[in-house]
Amino acid sequence: MVSHVRRFNRTVTQRIGALHDHFLARGRPLGQARLLWEIGPGGSDVRTLRSRLDLDSGYLSRLLRSLEHDGLVAVTQNGSDGRLRVVRLTAAGLAERAELDRRSDEAARAILGPLTGAQRERLVAAMAEVERLLVASMVDISPADPRHVDARTCLRAYFGELAGRFDHGFDPERSSHVADAEMRPPSGLFLVAALYGEPVGCGALRFRDGEPAEIKRMWVSEAVRGLGLGRRVLAELEARARAHGVRVVRLETNRSLTEAISMYRAAGYREVAPFNAEPYAHHWFEKELETGS
Amino acid sequence: MVSHVRRFNRTVTQRIGALHDHFLARGRPLGQARLLWEIGPGGSDVRTLRSRLDLDSGYLSRLLRSLEHDGLVAVTQNGSDGRLRVVRLTAAGLAERAELDRRSDEAARAILGPLTGAQRERLVAAMAEVERLLVASMVDISPADPRHVDARTCLRAYFGELAGRFDHGFDPERSSHVADAEMRPPSGLFLVAALYGEPVGCGALRFRDGEPAEIKRMWVSEAVRGLGLGRRVLAELEARARAHGVRVVRLETNRSLTEAISMYRAAGYREVAPFNAEPYAHHWFEKELETGS
DNA sequence: AATGTCCTCTGACTAAAGTCAGAGGATGGA
DNA sequence: TCCATCCTCTGACTTTAGTCAGAGGACATT
Numbered sequence: 001m002v003s004h005v006r007r008f009n010r011t012v013t014q015r016i017g018a019l020h021d022h023f024l025a026r027g028r029p030l031g032q033a034r035l036l037w038e039i040g041p042g043g044s045d046v047r048t049l050r051s052r053l054d055l056d057s058g059y060l061s062r063l064l065r066s067l068e069h070d071g072l073v074a075v076t077q078n079g080s081d082g083r084l085r086v087v088r089l090t091a092a093g094l095a096e097r098a099e100l101d102r103r104s105d106e107a108a109r110a111i112l113g114p115l116t117g118a119q120r121e122r123l124v125a126a127m128a129e130v131e132r133l134l135v136a137s138m139v140d141i142s143p144a145d146p147r148h149v150d151a152r153t154c155l156r157a158y159f160g161e162l163a164g165r166f167d168h169g170f171d172p173e174r175s176s177h178v179a180d181a182e183m184r185p186p187s188g189l190f191l192v193a194a195l196y197g198e199p200v201g202c203g204a205l206r207f208r209d210g211e212p213a214e215i216k217r218m219w220v221s222e223a224v225r226g227l228g229l230g231r232r233v234l235a236e237l238e239a240r241a242r243a244h245g246v247r248v249v250r251l252e253t254n255r256s257l258t259e260a261i262s263m264y265r266a267a268g269y270r271e272v273a274p275f276n277a278e279p280y281a282h283h284w285f286e287k288e289l290e291t292g293s
Numbered sequence: 294m295v296s297h298v299r300r301f302n303r304t305v306t307q308r309i310g311a312l313h314d315h316f317l318a319r320g321r322p323l324g325q326a327r328l329l330w331e332i333g334p335g336g337s338d339v340r341t342l343r344s345r346l347d348l349d350s351g352y353l354s355r356l357l358r359s360l361e362h363d364g365l366v367a368v369t370q371n372g373s374d375g376r377l378r379v380v381r382l383t384a385a386g387l388a389e390r391a392e393l394d395r396r397s398d399e400a401a402r403a404i405l406g407p408l409t410g411a412q413r414e415r416l417v418a419a420m421a422e423v424e425r426l427l428v429a430s431m432v433d434i435s436p437a438d439p440r441h442v443d444a445r446t447c448l449r450a451y452f453g454e455l456a457g458r459f460d461h462g463f464d465p466e467r468s469s470h471v472a473d474a475e476m477r478p479p480s481g482l483f484l485v486a487a488l489y490g491e492p493v494g495c496g497a498l499r500f501r502d503g504e505p506a507e508i509k510r511m512w513v514s515e516a517v518r519g520l521g522l523g524r525r526v527l528a529e530l531e532a533r534a535r536a537h538g539v540r541v542v543r544l545e546t547n548r549s550l551t552e553a554i555s556m557y558r559a560a561g562y563r564e565v566a567p568f569n570a571e572p573y574a575h576h577w578f579e580k581e582l583e584t585g586s
Numbered sequence: 587a588a589t590g591t592c593c594t595c596t597g598a599c600t601a602a603a604g605t606c607a608g609a610g611g612a613t614g615g616a
Numbered sequence: 617t618c619c620a621t622c623c624t625c626t627g628a629c630t631t632t633a634g635t636c637a638g639a640g641g642a643c644a645t646t
């Protein structure tokens with residue numbers, strides 16, 4: 001399996017990598033072209049550019065000066081934080097970026113060009129599959145403090161979604177409350193799934209002395225559904241629960257969350273009698289964790 | 294369709310490209326690492342390295358000097374042709390390459406790691422498909438002189454294959470001869486299909502005054518069968534014949550070349566009565582070319 | 587034997603990419 | 617208010633990557 005992936009890597013870096021770079025950088029150094037592209041039509045902070053492209057600050061500064069000198073970008077002070085600077089594309093810069101866009105299209109066409117119609121369709125379908133799965137494998141799941149910005153973003157999205165999907169809306173006040181401290185060691189933990197640095201999913205665990213641990217706040221962003229991310233978050237929570245000595249986990253859920261319900265069943269959860277009085281719950285599930293060797 | 298390819302390009306250059314380069318170049322400049330890899334365990338001619346990596350001869354020479362200086366390669370004269378030089382990895386070079394190998398494996402595993410078993414299988418299958426089709430689209434078909442090394446290589450392989458597949462072998466002396474000059478403008482032309490700078494297929498055209506043009510020497514290397522390359526060579530020959538004012542093309546073939554025969558049929562050729570006395574032929578085909586607009 | 591082509595190498599460059607140290611203003615927390 | 621930290625910038629490098637012209641030996645063709 002590994003050898004297949006390697007074959008793919010070789011071919012793809014040759015075909016896509018080289019082509020991409022070659023098309024992107026016509027006349028202009030590749031570094032400048034990439035930067036111009038990354039700034040985007042709406043502009044960016046210099047800081048985010050530095051972290052996204054992973055550049056030395058001196059080097060980035062110089063690249064910006066050269067783009068500025070060519071009249072492609074304008075750098076201004078950020079209003080709220082005087083240390084930050086904002087880069088925006090000028091009209092000429094936008095035109096240049098549109099040209100890069102056109103070239104990218106051309107590169108794509110150069111790949112499709114030599115193929116027959118049927119081959120093109122198969123290629124595009126297979127590319128879509130590879131792309132989806134590569135994206136899935138790029139998602140990073142790791143613990144975060146429930147107070148962290150990313151955790152906050154997830155929770156907001158989670159509650160927003162409940163409000164939209166439950167038959168009669170969702171009022172956090174009526175639901176049983178879980179304090180931040182209960183989703184943080186040593187009482188529990190909070191996992192955030194991130195893609196390209198943006199939070200796209202979460203899940204929490206609350207340990208209860210002498211009782212099964214509870215799984216809470218399971219959420220996956222609409223944008224990345226179907227990548228098996230929910231299952232991964234769930235598996236990660238279970239693994240961490242097991243490592244904490246937990247033998248049984250349980251959770252409750254609302255009847256409108258059908259995909260979640262079937263995911264729980266597929267993951268080996270069985271429905272049990274209500275073990276709490278959560279007013280928004282219709283189903284209660286439980287799973288016995290296998291004790292790792 | 295183009296936008297799908299572009300999405301793919303973006304994801305893949307991020308995930309594979311960056312990973313690949315990073316893993317490959319440890320401490321050593323990327324150019325050197327790539328070269329070290331490309332030399333391979335069995336060694337290579339400097340010439341083939343130059344064409345495969347598409348490097349300037351001066352630059353390549355310098356890269357070799359630095360690898361030699363580090364004790365990783367040894368450059369010696371080629372026995373048969375005193376102009377060529379052969380590069381071989383030393384023990385240290387082989388060890389270094391094994392390390393790169395290990396790293397590539399690691400990179401592949403890092404991609405598969407986060408996925409479930411079913412996802413891995415789908416990913417590997419889709420990667421194989423993408424890879425095959427990208428390889429197909431990398432093949433370059435262009436005219437060459439029949440005396441050129443690549444053309445020679447193709448013709449040797451072609452005759453070798455005929456000898457292996459025909460029921461009673463193949464003796465070029467008995468077959469009707471086609472002079473090099475007849476497969477070169479203005480009397481005809483010779484196309485070579487190349488992949489990574491290596492010839493992998495060919496096809497020739499012989500113009501005949503007042504008669505249909507003849508298609509000759511159609512061959513596709515075993516290594517790249519199933520990529521639709523035969524069809525592309527044929528289409529290219531037809532297009533060039535048409536551009537030359539030819540209205541009808543024809544060809545003869547042996548009954549043991551079954552894939553070729555079905556390809557001709559699929560491409561719109563119909564079987565006709567023998568139009569020559571080629572002793573090895575069992576089928577004669579003809580096709581009327583559509584006059585381009 | 588002469589001539590043109592092929593292959594590799596060296597010398598002499600240039601441009602791009604990247605690194606490092608430190609200056610200097612802005613901000614946030616003690 | 618002071619001090620540590622953050623952010624961006626400049627100066628002064630080094631390393632990589634790549635180009636171009638031409639030398640000189642080896643072959644192939646006539």
